[in-house]
Structures are given as structure tokens and as C-alpha cells.
Amino acid sequence: MPMTQENATWFAETFDKVVDNVGEALLGKQDVIRLALTTMLAEGHLLLEDAPGTGKTALARALAASVQGSHSRIQFTPDLLPSDITGVTIYNQKTTAWEFHPGPVFASVLLADEINRASPKTQSALLEVMEESTVTVDGVQHETGRPFMVIATQNPIEQAGTYRLPEAQLDRFLMKTSIGYPSREALTSILAGSDHPDRSRGLEAVITSGAIASMSDIASQNHVEDSILDYIGALVEATRESPDTQLGVSTRGAIAMARVTRVWAASQGRPYVLPDDVKELAEVVWAHRLVMDPDAAFSGATAAGVITRALADVPAPTTR
Template identity: 65%
Template sequence: MTSMTPEQAAWFAQTFDRLVGNVGQALLGKNDVVRLAFTCMLAEGHLLLEDAPGTGKTAMARAMAATVHGSNNRIQFTPDLLPSDVTGVTIYDQKTGRFEFHQGPVFASIVLADEINRASPKTQSALLEVMEEGRITVDGTGHSVGRPFMVIATQNPIEQAGTYRLPEAQLDRFLMKTSVGYPDRASTMEILSGSAVRDRSTALQPVVTTQAVVEMADLAATAYVDQAVLEYISQLAEETREAPEVRVGVSVRGALALVRCAKVWAAAHGRHYVLPDDVKELAHPVWAHRFTLDAEAEFAGATPDAILARILTTVAAPQERAQAKAG
């Protein structure tokens, strides 16, 4: 596989900015979150949003699907939701005398799994195979969901009564975890002044086709990562496992996830190579949710973000290391 050229990186960055700018018309003042979301999509991963109701999570999913000329489905997770309500079901057709598979809402370019922690673990796990494999198996028959495919799952940090916390293994399947948050005052004023338009995402025009998204994802995977940067990521991952407050640190899958995201992030900035700064900027959204803290440390107020910030300060980046040796 040939590496990305500077010309291809420049085209990638230009297209990426158009995607972000288009969604920015529907989700005002949240370009940073939108950039992370598209990085997640082009790294062919899934996004977990932990946020209060009414912050624009559904609008972002719809706007992203409209921008890439893709389909989008929303699944409202509830305690009585069944796995077949997510994946689909096989039904016997009396006319043809055959069993026919009826696709569930998971067959879309972007699937919004709303309040995923409200469904039973059995239904939550119905998403596991399709998130990891890009396909589901019903009655022994496999069905591919195609590319691009992205799950944007949300969970509400308040009202935890009657919810089912996502297991660590399932959290690890999400490439990133972030939050949309409330808009700033200027953006809020613009939203309020345009209150006649209930959903701004419906007015968006597609910027690229789904095939172009697949090509961008394949192109981003060819960005160059120096051995020194890989060693840096590996050392950071080891430090998370050795931190005294952490029971389970970042896995090899987590380290790979950071490499994939860093490649897209570099290309989105017009570079065909990854810098240590790309790693630092993405470490929190890609790694913080993968920590399992020691119960006593958590009770004492330790947080994954604080631990990760300390590790990023402690471990010298490759360039800093070279300067220290030279000095």
C-alpha cells in the first residue's frame, strides 16, 4: 500500500473542512466536537456521547448523515427493547414459502443509539457484533451493513436509576467518547433567533457521497507514522496500566485506536504524516473511557482525565526527548 502524498493530504483536509462546515450549519458553535465525530467516522469507529438531553446529539447524527448523502436511523433504547428490534428478524412468507430477513434499524450509514444504557445488557450486546465486524448474524446467516457504518450512542449522565451501565468490554468498542455540551452565548442567540426552524439538519445538502467517505477512510489509513511516534503511543499505554489509581489501563486495541485516529487527524490538518501533537490532542477522547479505576482511588476523587493529563506531562514526546538528549 502506497503512502499518502502531500497533494492527497491537502485534498483530504479541504474535503474534511467542507464536511465539518456543512454540519456546523446545523450544530452551531460546536466545530471541535464535529471534527472529532468525523475523525471517528473516517477512522471507521463508533462514538459515545455522554450528555444532558437537548444538547443536539440527534441533530448532529442527522446532519452528518445528510452531509455524506447517507441514511440514518435512530433507535430509542428502553428496558423492553429486544435484540431483534435492533438487528432485524426473519419472517416466514406464506406466498413464497420462504423465510425472509427484514432489516432492523442498524442497517444505515449512521445509527443513533439513544440512551443506550437504558436497554438490557442482552440488547446492548446486540450492537457488539455489528460494531466490531460490520455484520450481524440472524438464524445462522450473516448480513453485512456495508460502509460507511457508524454508531453514535448516547447516555444520560443524570437519572441513573433503572439504567444498565455499559460493561468495560463494550466501552472499549467505542473509538471515542466525548460530549457536545451547551453552545456559547452567541451561538445560543443565533439558535433562538432562528427558532422557527425546528431541525436545521433537514435543510443541509450533501457534500460528498458515501463512496467518497469510504475512499477518504482508505486514504487516511495510508498516512505515515514514524517508529518514534509508535513507541511514544506504546509507552503512554504502558504508563496507563502502571498508574497506581488504575486497575485496568489501555489495551492494545486502545493503542491501535489512537494510531487510526491520529492518521485521520493528521490528514485533516493537511499532513501526510502523524506528529506527537496529534497523539496528545486525541488521547483524552480516545483513551479516557477505557480506564477502569481502583475503587478507593475513584472514591478519593481520581478521574481518568486527570490521570491521563499527568501521564501526558510525564512522558516526553519524541521531539522533546531528542532535544533533551541534545542538551
């Protein structure tokens, strides 16, 4: 059933309540919180590339607490095994049966801290669950439930002992962004409450996990004109045809944009998507999916620049 204006108004009000609640733990970062919640409602995953100590753990914990969900954290290290993430089947001698012991991936919000420090084999353990929301152990599938979101982090400064994320895994992240350091005003407020540095622990839920799943279902019915879908397709083709790229936005990336703009529009109280929604989200949804030409990158070309040029060259639809 298409989204109504009444649904959109309720969606936007509830969205703002969750954002404000998370904002009690992550001061002065409303934009990042809105992107994180949009990712969750679009049933996608978020990659944060940021320096240590900017509040990545606080964001994950506060988001889980605000939606009455569970939270788990995995510190990725070179010796981490796939079973440390997904879980393991163990034989119980008392019951003479094999029992599945779920790993930390079975949570509403999973923080994969410093994901690029684990081996490619361990990183690949996340591929199935990020795409299908299921984990297969010894031939048996286990569902993670809804909502389910991976917030992965990587440190852009320290590269020793890290493994570059493969393109296939990067493509499974709906968005890539950074939190950044707080403003002077926000830092002063943080220092004033330094006796209780983790503000996320005191947060109460403002919505249930079931309601979040319902919001995702409602947003998926938000109206997108065919002209806007064609606009997304034209932008995707522009990134593929750019002389600065070896690989442009994938079909998965195009689908991701169509999904996320529905949520973004609903969060602003609109039962329809505008071309401006695509423009506003283009960089965070697409930049990490581009594979740049080495010569072009050496000359200073960037993924953000490719997307900016595509937005400038491809005319946005102006009529229905």
C-alpha cells in the first residue's frame, strides 16, 4: 500500500524522536545520526572511517538502546576467526545433540570495530549476513531478526597490520561516512559531563524493535517517480563512463540509492522522493563503491569529484 501523508508525518515525527534521543549520547552530530538511522530503516549497513575516540561505539550503543534493540561489539584482530563472529555448533554430551551457540553477530546493532584489521577470510564471514540477514553454520541457516545493522569502523590514519576491504564487501555497505571531531561548544558539554563519559548507557528506548521494522516496511512503499529512477540510472552510467574510474557504481549501488531515498524523503515528512534527495545522498551512498583509475587518482582525481561531475552533467528531472 502506498505511503500516505499521514504515514509520512508520523514517520518523520518518530524519526526525529529517535535522532534526538541518540543525540543525547553523541552531541552535535545530528547529521551523522540521521544518516545512521536512515541506513537502519533502509535495512542497510554503515561504514565509518574515522580517527579513534570520535564516538563510534557510543553511536552504535545509543542507536540500539533507542530502538529497544540489542548491541554487540567485535574488536577485529588478525587472529579473529569466522566462528568468533557467526557462532559455532558444539556437541552436548548430556543431551547427545549438536547445539548452536550464536556469535555476537546476532544483535540488532553490531559494531565491527577496526574491521580492516581482520584477515580477508574473517571479513568474508560478514558477507552473507550483511546481504541476507542469515548465518549458515554447518549447513543450517539462522536468521538474525529485524532490525539488523552492521556499523563497521576503520582507522584511515594507521595502516600497519591492516587488510584492505575488497570491493565486493565495500559494495555491501549502504553508506560510508565519518563522525569527525565535535565542535567547540559540543566538546565543552562533553567535558562538563566527563564524570559520566558514556552517555549512551543511560538512554531509554523511544520505540520498539517491532515498530522500527514497521517503519522500514512503510518507507519501502514511498513513491518514486519513474523519471527519478531514470535519473538514478543516468547518474550510475555517468560514473561508469567517467575516464577517472575503472569501475563505476554497481547495480546494487543503484538499488541502494532507490531504497535509501525512500527513507530519506519519509524522514522529512514526504510521501514522495525528490531529485534533491538523490543529490544529497549521492556521495555517502556511492563514493566508496567507485574504483578509481590509478593514473587519474595519482593526478588528484577523487571518487567524490566523479560524483560531483556526474551530478553537474546529468540534468535532474523537473516534471512528472
